[in-house]
Structures are given as structure tokens and as C-alpha cells.
Amino acid sequence: LPDGIDMSAVEKAVSNSFEDINPEVPANTRAIVVVYKGQLIYEKYADGFTINTPQLGWSMTKSVTNILYGILSKSGRINIDDPAPVSEWQQDERKGITTDQLLRMSSGLYWEEVYSNVSTATNMLYKYADMGQFALSQKAKVTPETEWYYSSGTTNILSKIIRENIGEEAYYDFAQDELFYKLGIKSAIIEPDASGTFVGSSYMWASARDWARLGLLYLNEGNWYGNQIVTPEWVQYTVTPTASAPRGEYGSQWWLNAGEKGNESNRLLPNVPTDMYMMDGYEGQRVFVVPSSDLVVVRLGQNKRGGFDHDAFLSSIIQSIKR
Numbered sequence: 141l142p143d144g145i146d147m148s149a150v151e152k153a154v155s156n157s158f159e160d161i162n163p164e165v166p167a168n169t170r171a172i173v174v175v176y177k178g179q180l181i182y183e184k185y186a187d188g189f190t191i192n193t194p195q196l197g198w199s200m201t202k203s204v205t206n207i208l209y210g211i212l213s214k215s216g217r218i219n220i221d222d223p224a225p226v227s228e229w230q231q232d233e234r235k236g237i238t239t240d241q242l243l244r245m246s247s248g249l250y251w252e253e254v255y256s257n258v259s260t261a262t263n264m265l266y267k268y269a270d271m272g273q274f275a276l277s278q279k280a281k282v283t284p285e286t287e288w289y290y291s292s293g294t295t296n297i298l299s300k301i302i303r304e305n306i307g308e309e310a311y312y313d314f315a316q317d318e319l320f321y322k323l324g325i326k327s328a329i330i331e332p333d334a335s336g337t338f339v340g341s342s343y344m345w346a347s348a349r350d351w352a353r354l355g356l357l358y359l360n361e362g363n364w365y366g367n368q369i370v371t372p373e374w375v376q377y378t379v380t381p382t383a384s385a386p387r388g389e390y391g392s393q394w395w396l397n398a399g400e401k402g403n404e405s406n407r408l409l410p411n412v413p414t415d416m417y418m419m420d421g422y423e424g425q426r427v428f429v430v431p432s433s434d435l436v437v438v439r440l441g442q443n444k445r446g447g448f449d450h451d452a453f454l455s456s457i458i459q460s461i462k463r
Contacts, residue, residue: 144462153456171348194345198421201344206393210370250281251291269334272300288384292341299340355436411455
């Protein structure tokens, strides 16, 4: 193990995250993996879950979509600063929307990311065979880059663009060949919608260890044992706050902890360093990357919003290690 680790403190922090300290708010943690200085130092699983159990990442899938765009960008197959290649937009005000604006959730397209009632998000996921097509049919609401609005529909537009960029023959092997295989990831599955396009917003499964590999890839600036999967510049682009995100909370399909400009204390996890960034999925799925601590932490579970204290959990892990 790397020097300077208080393993008893790490074990306590992890074990506490499996305990129902408040009976009214069950922990429901299913898996935790802690990787420090590139080494797996601790992991724990709930009954019924193992190192090989694929678990649904929900919106953590969006961050994987970002990695696929990094691969396309590195090979020159797409320029994110160009208008998005969506033929249906070329004759109206949407024609100037760039791929970068889609990646940053600042395209200005109308969307309702609401799950408590019928909305564009629920219609897309449960009523439409071609989710990306439904999402790209939405009208412009505001001028691009003037408003940041989290949108699963936007990511499924991006996923549809990947399919059209790659072509039918290579599409279904693309993520496996260009990403998962190279990282030694064997458990990953991205489910397609009924039209055959991968649901890049929501439906990727992987084991906790394999989710950790994806976080470690970005901690290592896109390099995996000498193989540059995406460029360091792409990782830097990814973790640069979107200008219209009010708390510096979003980059390119990854959540950030940068904080409000001029008031960084107003950030998602106030007890965690500002350089932390993360994959974030429904019901408490997280892959945390903390460059200043050389740390990747995966936490998978099932919680209502606010039902798990990610700030306290991650800060306790950070305090258990020393650089």
C-alpha cells in the first residue's frame, strides 16, 4: 500500500456508509471502491453484490459519453466547436448550436428534466423508440450559452450523433474496442433504445471496479498505462466550468466542485476540494475524482435525493490519507 494511509480510518469511513445511522434514512449502499495513487486500497459490498456485479450508473453514463467524444476528437473525427451535425436543424435558428454547447448543456433547447410528473424527460425514456430523435425535435428556448440547463435529452442527441459519425458497421463495437477493452473493462454494457442507439444519458451498467477504472483514466489525464485514450487537453476541457453554470458545477458531461465564481464556498460539496469532479447518477451513484489527493472513490447505492451525505463521506476518506 502507498505510505501515509490511516487504513483504520478508511475502513471506518467506508463501514459507516453502510450503516443505517438514521433508521428513517437507510444508507442502502451497495458498493464502495477506494483507489489511492493508482492502487485499490479498500472496497466493500452489501450482501448480494460482489466485485463482479454490474450496477446501473444512471446518469453517470453521460460522463462515459463524454469519454467517447474525447476519443472521436482525438482521432479528428469530430470538431466540437463546429455546428452539431443535425440535419433537422439546418433550416432554422438551431443550426448554429455547436457540439460543445450540447456537451456543456448550454444549447438553449427546450427541455424538462422532471421525473415527478409527465415531462419531456419521462416521455423520452418511456414513450419514444428513438430517444435522440425525440430530443432533437425540441425547439429552441433561449440563445445558446445564455442558460445552463441539465438535460438527459441533450446527451441522447449526442449519442445519436456518435452513431451517425461512426456508421452502422462499427457503431456497436466502438465503445468496447476504443474504450472498455483498452481499460480492461469486461462488465460494461450500455443498453440501446428501441431504435438501436445507445442510451448515452442513462443506461450503462458496470461493476464498481470498472466504474473506478473510468475515473482513474481521467485522473491520469486520459492515459492508461502508456496508451493515450483521450488527450490531457480533453480532460482539461471536460473539467473547465461551463460559463452559464451558476455554481461552477458542470463542465462537459461531468459534474464539478469549482464553486460560484468569486465565492467558491458556494459549491456542491463544501468540505471537499474544489478540484474534485465526478460522475453523478440517480439515487446516489458516484465516481469521485480528486486530483489533489490522487484519489478515485466509487459509491453505488439506492437513495432518494439527499438520502446519502456524499460530502461527509468523501471528506472522511480524504482525511484518512496523506499526500
